[in-house]
Amino acid sequence: MSNEGVDVRKRRFLTGATAAVGGVGAAFVATPFIKSWLPSARARAAGAPVEVNIAALDEGALLSVTWRGKPVWVVRRTQEMLDSLDNVASKLADPDSSAPQQPAYCQNKYRAIKDPILVMVGICTHLGCSPSFRPDASEWSMDVPGFFCPCHGSHYDISGRVYAGQPAPLNMQVPPYRYSSDELIVVGEDPATGGGEEAA
Secondary structure (H helix, E strand, O other), rough: OOOOOOOOOHHHHHHHHHHHHHHHHHHHHHHHHOOOOOOOOOHHHHOOOOEEEOOOOOOOOOEEEOOHHHHHHHHOOOOOHHHHHHHHHEEEEEOOOOOOOOOOOHHOOOOOOOOOEEEOOOOOOOOOOEEEOOOHHOOOOOOOOOEEEOOOOOEOOOOOOOOOOOOOOOOOEEEEEEEEEEEEEEEEEOOOOOOOOOOO
């Protein structure tokens, strides 16, 4: 077959245009496939892990994220807050966190992997209301920082341990979590299964 009369420039243009259209088409096909690897909104609501960056979280401040459709609070406690835990132990219903409201690696007075950082589901254990954060003891009736549920008056210390004689029967829940770095927390994964740090 003779190549006489063939416009080489036109052939190159058509070849390039065909390749470009094919590339765009491949991208459209690949995008849903790649997105399918990411957890869907339903999967996240069902319990897919949630990453929380605490690098900008100030001392005494609370950061809220959503995991399994529930608020999860991350609090960077001050030394004063940590010191208050021993002062209220005798007033608590379950000071040793004997009830399984936290993973075994958080069964301590801090209810945490790293003492200053509290990770807790922000829901009252009475009827599921959301308590308010009271970082300053002078702002409420207790003489130490903590959490207060205005719905029925349950009080919790700054580790989410409920005071004795309150409507709430249990300490607030601590979800499974791990550290993937010093400032990155993965809520919904245990240290052993996720490969994070187990102790600080």
